[in-house]
Amino acid sequence: MTLSEINWTRRGFLGRAAIGTGAVISGEAALQLLTSTRVWAAAAQGDLDVLNFALTLEYLEADFYQQVNASGTVTDAKAKDLFALIGADELAHVSALMGTVTKLGGTPVAKPTIKYPDGVFKDYATIVKVSKTFEEVGVGAYLGQAGAIENPDILQAAAGIFGVECRHAALIGKLAGLTPEGGIYMGATETPKPKADVLTAVMPFIS
Amino acid sequence: MDSQPFGGEPVIHFEDEDSRRGFLKYAALIGVGATLAAACGNSSSSSSSTPSPSATASGSPFGEGDVGVLNYALTLEYLEADFYSKAPQALLGEDFKYIAPIAMHEAAHVQALLATLQKLNATPAKKPTLKYPDGTFTDKMTFLKTASAFEETGVKAYHGQVTVIKDKAILGAAASIAGVESRHAAILNDLLGQKQVPAPVEGHATVAETVAIVTPFLGG
Numbered sequence: 502m503t504l505s506e507i508n509w510t511r512r513g514f515l516g517r518a519a520i521g522t523g524a525v526i527s528g529e530a531a532l533q534l535l536t537s538t539r540v541w542a543a544a545a546q547g548d549l550d551v552l553n554f555a556l557t558l559e560y561l562e563a564d565f566y567q568q569v570n571a572s573g574t575v576t577d578a579k580a581k582d583l584f585a586l587i588g589a590d591e592l593a594h595v596s597a598l599m600g601t602v603t604k605l606g607g608t609p610v611a612k613p614t615i616k617y618p619d620g621v622f623k624d625y626a627t628i629v630k631v632s633k634t635f636e637e638v639g640v641g642a643y644l645g646q647a648g649a650i651e652n653p654d655i656l657q658a659a660a661g662i663f664g665v666e667c668r669h670a671a672l673i674g675k676l677a678g679l680t681p682e683g684g685i686y687m688g689a690t691e692t693p694k695p696k697a698d699v700l701t702a703v704m705p706f707i708s
Numbered sequence: 709m710d711s712q713p714f715g716g717e718p719v720i721h722f723e724d725e726d727s728r729r730g731f732l733k734y735a736a737l738i739g740v741g742a743t744l745a746a747a748c749g750n751s752s753s754s755s756s757s758t759p760s761p762s763a764t765a766s767g768s769p770f771g772e773g774d775v776g777v778l779n780y781a782l783t784l785e786y787l788e789a790d791f792y793s794k795a796p797q798a799l800l801g802e803d804f805k806y807i808a809p810i811a812m813h814e815a816a817h818v819q820a821l822l823a824t825l826q827k828l829n830a831t832p833a834k835k836p837t838l839k840y841p842d843g844t845f846t847d848k849m850t851f852l853k854t855a856s857a858f859e860e861t862g863v864k865a866y867h868g869q870v871t872v873i874k875d876k877a878i879l880g881a882a883a884s885i886a887g888v889e890s891r892h893a894a895i896l897n898d899l900l901g902q903k904q905v906p907a908p909v910e911g912h913a914t915v916a917e918t919v920a921i922v923t924p925f926l927g928g
Contacts (some may be wrong), residue, residue, distance in 0.1 A: 585751035586905060595910035598712040622806035647883045660870045660883060661909035664863055664893060669904045675806075675895060682809040685895060691817035691887035693880065 513553045542602040548655050549602060553610040555659070556598040561703055562635050563591040569632070580625075580676055585697060587632075587669050595660055601655065614708035636670035637687070638702045641694025642655045650688055661700045667691065768915045770833065774878050775825065777869045779833040780915060781882065782821040786835045786863055787922060788858050791813040796845045803848075803899055807855070810892050817885050836926045852900050859893035860906075861921050864885075867912035873912070 513528030575581050599609040621627050643663035650656040675684035682688075694702075770780040779790040792811035797804045843850045866886035873879040890910065897904045914922075 504764040534765035548921045586903075590747060590905060597909065644880070644883055644887065647870075648876040654871050656914060657867065660867045660886065661911065662792070663883065664867065664887060664890035665905055665908060665912040667909075671891035671894045672898060672904050675898060681805050684805070686809050686813065686888065686891050689813040689820075689888060690881070690884040693884065 509538075512562075544687060548652050549605060549607040551649050552598055552602050552605075552607070552653060552655065553648070554699075555643065555662070556595065556619055557603065557611055557613060557701065557707075558639055559591055559594040559598055560704055562594050562639060563588065564615050565614075565617075568617075568622050569628050572623055572628075573629060574622055576625075583672055583676055584628075584632075585708055587636075587672075590665055590669065594665075597658065597662070601658065605652075616707055617706065622692070629673060633670065633673045633677060636666055636673055636703070638694065638699055639666040639690055640670050640687075641695070642699040643698065643699065644691050645693035645695055647693070652681045747757065751831075769919065771773055772913070773872055774875050775828060775830040777873055777882070777922075778821055778825050778828075778830070778878070780869070781834060781866065781885070781916075782818065782825065783833050784862055784918070784922065785821060786819040786833075787838060787925060788862060789818045790835070790838050791854070791858060793839070794840075794845050794846075796851060799846070799848050799851070804897050806899065809856075810923070813888055814890070817888075820881070820885075840923055840925065849900070852896055856893060856896040856900055856902065858919075859889050859896055859915070861918060862889040863893055864911050864913035865918040866916075867910055868914055868918070870912075 566584060569575060569584050570588050572580075575584050591641075602609040617631075618627075621631060640663065643659055643666060646659065647663075650659055670687075671685050677684070679685055767775050768780065770776045770783065790812070792807065795804070795807050795811055797808075800807055811911050840854075841850075844854055845851060863886060864883055866889065869880060869882060873882060891906050894904045897906075
């Protein structure tokens, strides 16, 4: 993802906000969502695959926040605290996922080589934008895998991690001063992202 | 727990998970079931196709299977939607802009769950009669604390059902609602100056644990 694309994504958030609170899902739309299998049935290739997919995203997030927190670019006390908190959460997710894959007899996927657009860590506004993008992608990624997980313990853990990514996304949205509906909250329901869309979103960051 | 459950802090066990769990271990489900029965206006001795509040063998007073889960969620959403519909705009001032969307979300969750239950030809749980401690809507911090407690309770309640839900579409939809509750919880905690993300992985609660927490609000 290039910076211009990140900008586009942000405009997308704001564009939704311009619609106003009409972004809230209607009962009818929610019903369609509830009774649709189009998203949830996707890509059941085994729990290990899901875990390694999640691990790859968490590597990316954890690496990003480590660099943010080491950059010195974030100077506001509240923002610093938030980025430190999120960074610690993402590291915890990485080790939890690695441990789970190992426990299941699998091999944790290796951390990818990660690249960032030039100057990302020197500009606070860019850091916030990339952070929001990563968190929203994470939210959609976990939700998109909900129907693919068979093991109840893994499903339980994934749900707990998913919720934390939702928290991060909302908090970064608030930190950025985005509009409440469409910037902090993304409607009455979260939107799942198919695996292919997630990979498309993060591939530019992975060498 | 029925007579003076609040003392200014509606859900006092929330921030300390260990003591909360310790407390709930001793919370009697019998009393909880009786209160719910009164709240729903049902006879606790009669059992019919309508969701019965009396505890079942599996411990859910909301019925079995996915319909039971949906009615459990609906009852919680009724509570949240009712609570936010009373949000004191003037008192909240600038912060009201963060609360107004939450009210809409909870109302949308109620409608979605009702529609889903109807689609499944199931009888939706009735909206319980609700009561709130004095000061809930006249003191800003009390309102926000109550809101935060409801959201954290809701998050854990939804997570507690992910391994219970059979239908993948319902699982996905429930998760998509749970994530919104997580956003609410984080923002409310932020407004309160509390830790926005209490743990790197959110916890989960059983029906009995959740019912014990929300029971003081039922049956006004």
